[in-house]
Amino acid sequence: MEYDVVIVGAGPAGLAAAIRLKQLAREHAHDVSVCVLEKGSEVGAHILSGAVMDPRALTELIPDWKDRGAPLTVPVTEDRFLFLSEKRALRISNALLPACFKNHGNYVVSLGNVCRWLATQAEALGVEIFAGFAAAEMLYNDEGWVKGVVTGDLGLDKNGQPTPHYQPGIELHAKYTFLAEGCRGHLGKQLEERFNLRAGRDPQVYGLGIKELWEVQPDRHQPGLVLHTVGWPLDPDTYGGSWMYHDANRLVSLGLVVGLAYSNPYLSPFEEMQRWKTHPAIRRFLEGGRRIAYGARTLTAGGLQSLPKLTFPGGALIGDDAGFLVASRLKGSHAAIKSGMLAAEAAFDALKAGRGGVELTAYTEAFRSSWLYEELYRARNFKPWLSKSLYTGALMFAIDQHLFRGRAPWTLHHRHADHETLKRKTDTQPIVYPKPDGVITFDRLSSVYLSNTHHEANQPSHLKLRDLSVPVSVNLALYGGPESRYCPAGVYEFVEADGPEGWRLQINAQNCVHCKSCDIKDPTQNIVWVVPEGGGGPHYPNM
Structure with missing residues (x-):
């Protein structure tokens, strides 16, 4: 199948790119064919984020998004920022918060x-969206330039x-x-x-x-409240927040x-999250409510310093595939x-000029002169400071x-890199986590069920081992088997x-929620x- 532009991923970046291409095609009466591939069963099925959304870019893309019924209907009404100890919470005055922590507007x-709504806008413009098709491999022409992708074969058994029911890609x-x-x-990792x-x-x-999604009691619900915390249950040397x-x-x-980048191989992000919910400042919102959804996803936090080169012959990295997150x-x-x-x-300018395939240096130049570059520049020291320790980092970033x-x-x-930071088990203390109560805190398998x-x-x-012996001979022997803890599923x-070793690694690939933590932290x-x-x-509802 031939297109002018193929986009892998129907998240906000991919759909925005597709919409903008078609908008420009209409404005300049120069048709551009655009296809979006989405590996999830539908658009939005694999999307997981907090999320509080700044509408600035959406307003540039679709100025009348309110009139078109975009699902941005709950404006932020209040910001709260808490430092937590095990039993107490110290609220930081909003007057002391940096502007980046404020969410007015x-x-x-x-x-x-x-994303589901953006997909309807894209399809109305003529974008072809194929959900349920995973881009499995890159394609290259004789000069080594990217010329597209091939989708994965369907209907293979576990031995390949x-x-x-087989259908070739x-x-x-x-x-x-x-x-x-x-x-x-x-x-993206392969192209890098x-x-x-x-x-x-x-x-x-x-x-x-x-992440969890809860339905809470009416008297505990405050539409538009945005609450962030740092501190407990994480130790001050472990970057994180809620x-x-x-x-x-x-x-x-x-x-x-x-x-x-945490160092203790016994740390379990899933159990830390369950423990966080038991803090009095958090628990009071959840009591009497019910958990209705669960999921997990990694996010890029390196900022401007960690952005790769954005372009390659025949294409570009966009969104979080490149690392455009303002930590x-x-x-x-x-x-x-x-x-x-x-x-x-x-890309549209190149296609219109008949230069399709030529490396998009104009994309990099436009980024460097945009408000997005300026925003990432101002935030560039946030993650490095906070990685030094919570208290020193918070003071220096302020x-x-x-x-x-x-x-x-x-x-x-x-x-x-994050996989380089684990200490050996002999140099750390095991962490004993409380058993879940099934009311506020839960186990992994019941959580995966809700995803x-x-x-x-x-x-x-889809989880491959380069060397079958390494999980037991190295990871278990030296690090206590951290993959059994960093995986949230x-x-x-x-x-x-x-x-002779007495152990083997069992991989329950059917549980995988596609968070990618194993690919990063191993x-x-x-x-x-x-x-x-x-x-x-996963098939996430309302996430």
């Missing part, structure tokens, strides 16, 4: 529902052999291919290596966000982000939309924002086995996440 949203050729897969994109896109850049660093956003219809989104604002959707628009404008307005005469850097995750049982595993289990980088059969994975 923003909206509490379900980003999945925003065709079943009676489809090649989609394009003059430009945009990768909008989200954080730690499977294909092939085209050396990270040369001279800081390593990307990540956080793991674990959120609670009150949406409409008594729905409350809440969760914890844990930086994946200090805890927001990425507006940045994703803007990056998609900038890439689309550069100075950075209040005194220097984000323009301090220094730029801090990320020195280590509506499904993978066809008889298909090849119970995918990795060490079980007793016959043989200390030996022995685990490789690839796309499963299209349509598999």
Whole structure:
């Protein structure tokens, strides 16, 4: 199938790029064919975010979004920021908060529902969207330029052999291919290596966000309330923080982000999130309510210093595939939309001029002169400061924002990738987590059930091991088997086995919620996440 532009991923970046291409095609009477591939069973099925949305980029893309019924209906009414100890909460005066922590003019949203709405806008303009098809491999022409993607085969059994339901993958050729897969994109990672896109850049660093959606009692619901906390249950040397956003219809989104540079191999982000809910300042909102959805996803947190080269011959990285998340604002959707628009404008100009396939240097130039670059520049020291320790980092970032307005005469850097930071088990103390009560706190398997995750049982595993011996001989022996703890879905289990080592790693790939934490945090980088059969994975409602 031939297109002018193929976009991998129907998140905010991919859909914004598709819409902008078609808008320009109408304005200039120059038709451009655009296709969007989405590996989820429908648009929004794999979208998970807090989310509080800054409408700035959406307003640039679709100025009349309110009249068109965009699902941004709950404006932020109050900001609260708390420092937590185990039993107490200290509220920070809003007057002392940097501007990046204030949300006046923003909206509490379900980003999945925003993407579903964006998809209707794209289709109305003539964009073709294919949900349930995973882009499995890149395609290259004779000169080594990207010429499109091929979707994964359907109907293979667990040994990779065709079943009676076998359907081969489809090649989609394009003059430009945009990768909008989200954080730690499977294909984006390959292109970064092939085209050396990270040369001279800081390593990307990540956080793991674990989210629940609750329906709370009417007297505990405050539509538009935005609550953030730092501190307990994480120790001061572990980067992270939490959120609670009150949406409409008594729905409350809440969760914890844990930086994946943590050092204690016994730390479990899932259990830390469950423990956080027991704090009196959080528990009071949840008592009498019920949990209705669960999910997890990694996010890029490196900021400007960790952005790769954005373009390669035949395409570009957009959204969180590149790392356009403004960590200090805890927001990425507006940045994703803007990056998609900038890439689309550069590609349209090239296509209109008959230069399709030529590297889109105009995209990089437009980014560097945009408000998005300025916003990322002001936030560039947030993650490096907070990684040094909570209290030192908070003080120094406050100075950075209040005194220097984000323009301090220094730029801090990320020195280590997240998989390099684990200490050996002999150098750390095990963490004992309380058992879940089934009311406020829960176990992994009951949580995965609420994510509506499904993978066809008889298909090849999408979680690959480079060396089958490493999980036991290295990870378990030296680090205590951290994959059994950093995975928020119970995918990795060490079980007793016959043989000299007495253990083996069991991979429950059917539980995978596609968070990518294993691909990032595995200390030996022995685990490789690839796309499963299209349509598999979570099916998030209102997330």
